Amino acid sequence: MLLFTVMAVSSVTVLLAIYLAIFTVNIEKVLVQGGANGPYDQPKGPWNGKFKMDTALVNITNTLFSKNFSISGVSSNCYQCDYQVLRQNAYQYAYVILDTKHPFKLFIQTKTNMNCTLKSYHFQEYKKYQIGIRTVDEEDKLTCSFDEYPNEGMQTYFPLFVALGVLIGMAVVWILITKTCRKYHLGARWGIFDDHESLINAPEKPAKQKRLNSLDTFRGIALTIMIFVNYGGGGYYFFNHARWNGLTVADLVFPWFMWIMGVSITLSFRGLRQRQVKKRHIFIKIIKRTVILFLLGLFTSNLGDLTIYRVPGVLQRFAACYFVVALVQLIAGPNEDSQPTGKWWDPIRDVVVLWPQWCFMIMILVIYIIFTYAIKVKSCPIGYTGPGGIGEGYPEAYNCTGGVASRIDEWIFKDHVYHKGTFKDLYRVTVYHDPEGALGTLTSIFLVFLGVQAGITLYTYATHRARVSRWLVWSVILGCLAIGLSGGTQNEGLIPINKNLWSVSFIFATGSMAFILLAVCYLTVDVFDLWNGAPFIYPGMNSIAIYCGSELIGEHFPFSWNLEEYHTHGEQLLMNLVGTGCWLALAYYMYYIEFFVKI
Numbered sequence: 050m051l052l053f054t055v056m057a058v059s060s061v062t063v064l065l066a067i068y069l070a071i072f073t074v075n076i077e078k079v080l081v082q083g084g085a086n087g088p089y090d091q092p093k094g095p096w097n098g099k100f101k102m103d104t105a106l107v108n109i110t111n112t113l114f115s116k117n118f119s120i121s122g123v124s125s126n127c128y129q130c131d132y133q134v135l136r137q138n139a140y141q142y143a144y145v146i147l148d149t150k151h152p153f154k155l156f157i158q159t160k161t162n163m164n165c166t167l168k169s170y171h172f173q174e175y176k177k178y179q180i181g182i183r184t185v186d187e188e189d190k191l192t193c194s195f196d197e198y199p200n201e202g203m204q205t206y207f208p209l210f211v212a213l214g215v216l217i218g219m220a221v222v223w224i225l226i227t228k229t230c231r232k233y234h235l236g237a238r239w240g241i242f243d244d245h246e247s248l249i250n251a252p253e254k255p256a257k258q259k260r261l262n263s264l265d266t267f268r269g270i271a272l273t274i275m276i277f278v279n280y281g282g283g284g285y286y287f288f289n290h291a292r293w294n295g296l297t298v299a300d301l302v303f304p305w306f307m308w309i310m311g312v313s314i315t316l317s318f319r320g321l322r323q324r325q326v327k328k329r330h331i332f333i334k335i336i337k338r339t340v341i342l343f344l345l346g347l348f349t350s351n352l353g354d355l356t357i358y359r360v361p362g363v364l365q366r367f368a369a370c371y372f373v374v375a376l377v378q379l380i381a382g383p384n385e386d387s388q389p390t391g392k393w394w395d396p397i398r399d400v401v402v403l404w405p406q407w408c409f410m411i412m413i414l415v416i417y418i419i420f421t422y423a424i425k426v427k428s429c430p431i432g433y434t435g436p437g438g439i440g441e442g443y444p445e446a447y448n449c450t451g452g453v454a455s456r457i458d459e460w461i462f463k464d465h466v467y468h469k470g471t472f473k474d475l476y477r478v479t480v481y482h483d484p485e486g487a488l489g490t491l492t493s494i495f496l497v498f499l500g501v502q503a504g505i506t507l508y509t510y511a512t513h514r515a516r517v518s519r520w521l522v523w524s525v526i527l528g529c530l531a532i533g534l535s536g537g538t539q540n541e542g543l544i545p546i547n548k549n550l551w552s553v554s555f556i557f558a559t560g561s562m563a564f565i566l567l568a569v570c571y572l573t574v575d576v577f578d579l580w581n582g583a584p585f586i587y588p589g590m591n592s593i594a595i596y597c598g599s600e601l602i603g604e605h606f607p608f609s610w611n612l613e614e615y616h617t618h619g620e621q622l623l624m625n626l627v628g629t630g631c632w633l634a635l636a637y638y639m640y641y642i643e644f645f646v647k648i
């Protein structure tokens with residue numbers, strides 16, 4: 050009967066998704082996409098009357114027929130970039146397709162160096178604009194007019210709001226159904242809900258310690274968002290990684306996953322010590338898990354071209370960090386669950402018991418900083434951490450994307466690194482940079498260790514208030530450090546927040562948010578029992594299987610399908626939500642049949 054219920058709920062979900070698709074797609078089909086690939090690349094020939102997502106059309110009309118002109122532009126998201134030529138040798142009429150994700154500046158110039166500038170303007174998606182080159186003033190400067198066509202363009206975020214409303218509505222309906230079934234004891238009769246309560250909210254055996262559902266919920270939230278953004282995130286820029294410096298939703302999930310692994314390491318080692326497992330057996334387990342994670346990473350992140358077979362990757366980074374942090378726990382981990390009280394350092398004894406590990410981890414951070422900012426490498430300014438290309442440091446740093454980090458990867462991995470990157474089209478970069486490269490592993494190790502600290506706090510203090518208050522203090526400390534290092538700006542700080550380099554400010558910022566998220570999950574799920582963690586708890590309990598599956602078959606139906614060339618945000622959002630929802634449903638089914646993958 051449970052399977053029937055799940056199928057029924059899934060059918061309702063599909064019907065609502067189809068409604069969402071029809072509703073948003075019909076609205077958006079007025080104008081559909083077409084045009085260029087990068088923010089500066091322009092289509093050839095006359096405009097075909099179609100738009101790509103996140104683009105707008107600007108027509109330029111020249112009434113001074115004796116003046117040929119060129120159009121240049123630059124995105125405000127392109128830090129320290131010069132104007133890039135969009136069209137040149139235009140005579141009477143020209144058009145450009147511009148990116149609407151960020152404000153854009155335009156510069157129009159004639160062959161006689163007369164010019165006019167359109168200061169930074171945030172164009173609206175699917176909208177048409179008109180620039181007219183009218184007259185030449187007394188100082189030989191062009192006079193340009195700027196107007197909008199009467200078409201309304203498109204409400205870019207409307208499909209997102211519709212989807213959010215549908216999901217909230219489904220959640221409310223599900224809550225009402227579950228409450229009704231429990232009130233009238235229909236769960237046991239129909240075969241639903243009763244198993245969830247016994248397996249998740251209560252221990253299976255009296256002798257077994259209660260499972261912290263907040264940890265699985267935290268892990269499931271990170272994994273669900275990761276799948277959604279990996280599948281495309283509806284084409285919205287904030288569900289994609291930052292081009293270089295900065296922080297988006299997509300940038301949070303991987304470091305959160307790393308951080309919660311540190312918490313799990315702490316609890317795992319506590320159990321091993323309580324069972325008095327010998328250190329050599331623990332060491333063998335560490336080696337085994339490291340090798341499995343690394344091999345799974347190689348398997349899931351590559352297709353088969355051995356000439357460019359990528360060695361670094363997500364699970365590979367997990368493997369390296371797990372090995373170091375677990376080995377440190379084995380060698381220098383606290384031997385007792387409780388430490389002597391009554392000392393002056395009693396309020397911070399969860400930190401004091403880790404002082405040898407703190408010394409080692411701070412040394413790792415110092416090594417990262419020295420390599421990043423104090424070592425000179427060929428063709429790079431010392432301490433350079435920019436994107437290269439036409440951005441910061443151009444032209445001297447044109448081939449210096451990522452600075453020392455990329456040079457280390459080039460030396461270790463040769464051509465076996467990530468060949469793509471969200472920064473490449475914006476900064477016109479021609480070299481490779483791997484965001485999961487060798488140098489960034491050092492700061493990732495420190496981030497995992499911050500999770501270890503959260504885990505130590507969890508079992509050092511018995512009261513909820515003591516645990517949560519310390520997590521929040523850590524969040525404030527790390528947040529202040531992140532803001533201080535980055536200057537509270539995207540690009541101007543001492544150490545900008547940068548996921549591509551896993552900068553020190555990046556791990557502080559994401560670590561700060563991880564402490565807050567764990568506190569929220571802990572209070573709502575484990576303390577006040579306001580939420581059972583569903584649906585995120587299910588992928589959180591089977592994270593390795595769900596992640597690997599989403600990577601291996603994510604391009605197959607029903608997780609994704611081929612969209613038309615001129616698709617819209619609504620269509621892509623529908624596909625990505627359905628794909629993510631399928632994995633949530635599969636995770637629940639795996640939980641129901643008690644199928645869990647452990648390594």
